[in-house]
Amino acid sequence: MDVSADTPRALVILPHVLRARVGNRSSVSAYGHTVREIIAALDRDFPGLGFNLCYETGELRPYVNIFVDREDSRYHQGLDTPVRDGATIHILQSVAGG
Amino acid sequence: MSNSTTFASGTVLVLVGTKRGLFLLSSRDRTRWEVNATGLSGSRVFYATLDQRSGHRMFAADNGDFFGSFLRYSDDFGQTWLEPEQGIQFPEESNLKLANIWTVEPGRANEPGTLYAGVDPATLWVSNDNGVHWSLNESLATHPTRDLWGPGAGGLCLHTIIVDPTNDQRMWVGISAVGCMRTDDGGQSWTFLNKNVRASFLPDIYPEFGQCLHRMIQHPTQPNVLYQQNHCGIYKSINAGDDWIDIQHNLPSEFGFPITLDPHNPDTVFVIVENPARNNISEQFNVYRTKDGGELWEALNEGLPAGPGVRLGVLRHGMCSDMLDPCGVYVGTNTGQVFASADRGDSWHLIADFLPSVYSVKAFVIE
Numbered sequence: 001m002d003v004s005a006d007t008p009r010a011l012v013i014l015p016h017v018l019r020a021r022v023g024n025r026s027s028v029s030a031y032g033h034t035v036r037e038i039i040a041a042l043d044r045d046f047p048g049l050g051f052n053l054c055y056e057t058g059e060l061r062p063y064v065n066i067f068v069d070r071e072d073s074r075y076h077q078g079l080d081t082p083v084r085d086g087a088t089i090h091i092l093q094s095v096a097g098g
Numbered sequence: 099m100s101n102s103t104t105f106a107s108g109t110v111l112v113l114v115g116t117k118r119g120l121f122l123l124s125s126r127d128r129t130r131w132e133v134n135a136t137g138l139s140g141s142r143v144f145y146a147t148l149d150q151r152s153g154h155r156m157f158a159a160d161n162g163d164f165f166g167s168f169l170r171y172s173d174d175f176g177q178t179w180l181e182p183e184q185g186i187q188f189p190e191e192s193n194l195k196l197a198n199i200w201t202v203e204p205g206r207a208n209e210p211g212t213l214y215a216g217v218d219p220a221t222l223w224v225s226n227d228n229g230v231h232w233s234l235n236e237s238l239a240t241h242p243t244r245d246l247w248g249p250g251a252g253g254l255c256l257h258t259i260i261v262d263p264t265n266d267q268r269m270w271v272g273i274s275a276v277g278c279m280r281t282d283d284g285g286q287s288w289t290f291l292n293k294n295v296r297a298s299f300l301p302d303i304y305p306e307f308g309q310c311l312h313r314m315i316q317h318p319t320q321p322n323v324l325y326q327q328n329h330c331g332i333y334k335s336i337n338a339g340d341d342w343i344d345i346q347h348n349l350p351s352e353f354g355f356p357i358t359l360d361p362h363n364p365d366t367v368f369v370i371v372e373n374p375a376r377n378n379i380s381e382q383f384n385v386y387r388t389k390d391g392g393e394l395w396e397a398l399n400e401g402l403p404a405g406p407g408v409r410l411g412v413l414r415h416g417m418c419s420d421m422l423d424p425c426g427v428y429v430g431t432n433t434g435q436v437f438a439s440a441d442r443g444d445s446w447h448l449i450a451d452f453l454p455s456v457y458s459v460k461a462f463v464i465e
Contacts, residue, residue: 017140018165048181052165055195056188063164093164 003041007031008085010038010068015093022046030089035066036079038089053091063094104175105464110420112428113156114436114450115143115458120158120176123450128426128440131449136176142198145415145458149204149213149228150465157213157229159199167199169215171229184231186215186223192239194219200257201415202229206266216256220247220273222285235285238271243307250274250310250329257414258314264321270314270339277309278326278339291339296330303330312355313414317364325392327357327369327414334392345392350379356417360425360442365391368419368427368443370412377409385417385429387443401446402437410435415458422463430456 013027022028030045032038043050053064058079060066066073067090073081083089105111105124112123119139125131138158146158156172158179169186170179188194197218205212215223215232222235247254258272267284270291277292290307297309310329317323322338331352333342346352351371360366366389373379382404384397403410411432420426427439434453437446
């Protein structure tokens with residue numbers, strides 16, 4: 001994807017278990033108009049990170065939650081949820097337990 | 099383990115895959131055992147193996163709860179792990195998505211660098227460069243009956259791979275709940291081999307496929323002899339799987355998961371049959387052994403636990419043997435114990451406890 005001057009830039013905050021994938025940082029920047037484009041950008045910059053988040057079909061893994069400006073993208077437009085310039089995106093694993 | 103961990107030649111090393119990581123049990127004399135954790139500590143390790151054809155590369159079927167499954171490898175006995183450059187990922191157009199990695203097996207001695215892996219959804223993967231790049235076996239993935247395959251309780255998983263050491267075109271796979279399949283042309287085509295194997299949970303109990311094969315092994319010196327523990331019985335084939343003979347005989351149940359054999363006395367086979375609740379049938383936890391290829395079975399329990407609170411289950415990869423003579427036998431339970439016998443099952447000792455639920459054990463003698 002070409003990053004034009006008007007492509008939104010987001011700060012992506014990663015869970016601890018994925019930080020080794022991005023050089024042990026807690027957050028990285030990524031460009032994209034939607035969550036889907038942000039994930040694609042992350043995978044370009046950090047190969048394999050996309051597979052951590054999505055199945056081969058492109059579907060978001062069931063216990064992966066992506067919050068855009070503190071709103072769960074699942075309850076908006078899923079992977080097509082728009083991303084504004086300056087957005088903060090949290091990637092979190094579900095509380096899948098007791 | 100320290101960063102310099104290695105194991106002397108002759109050490110018995112048991113790889114223990116668990117619900118939370120991979121552990122190594124090691125012993126020089128099969129009497130005193132040391133337990134070590136590895137760098138895989140938070141994920142479900144369904145299976146692990148050690149490829150000694152060119153060094154000591156370890157492979158683990160590492161299934162994460164959240165962020166995917168990876169067939170990782172380690173060249174330092176599990177302290178650090180690498181991810182393949184081209185891992186097991188389905189082509190997007192296949193509409194298949196990786197659920198779990200179930201098994202990985204080194205190829206033949208004359209094909210160094212080749213490994214095979216089985217996953218859910220049931221497909222076979224091949225690497226020809228020591229696990230760095232993996233590719234899909236297309237003919238099995240697009241088998242004309244595939245749309246009719248149904249999963250077992252553990253998913254639609256290809257959990258067993260047997261590479262025939264005497265025929266470079268032949269191998270077998272075991273799939274739940276599809277059954278046994280064989281290729282005789284190096285993976286170009288696959289044939290069902292389930293004749294005389296029951297599928298008591300189906301209206302037609304002898305279908306061409308649909309059997310719930312739990313685990314299958316090959317006789318080390320007679321490659322046409324196979325054994326399988328099935329959901330519905332224990333079977334032997336003497337013709338490479340063309341048909342099967344029921345060898346349950348005096349066993350108290352047809353149901354169980356693991357099966358292994360004594361490589362030096364290959365008519366000696368071990369199983370652990372269970373009750374419908376998937377644990378020991380009586381208050382005594384038993385391993386069962388035949389010394390005559392399945393004509394007569396005996397319960398082995400010297401050193402194994404008993405009592406009203408004993409409820410042990412053993413999964414399909416939860417029992418193995420080593421290559422020593424007399425052979426060692428190892429059993430890992432779903433309650434985190436590993437029991438070992440150094441005398442073909444005559445007596446048993448607890449060699450590890452308080453582990454997470456054990457998914458697999460695999461023993462090696464370090465070369």
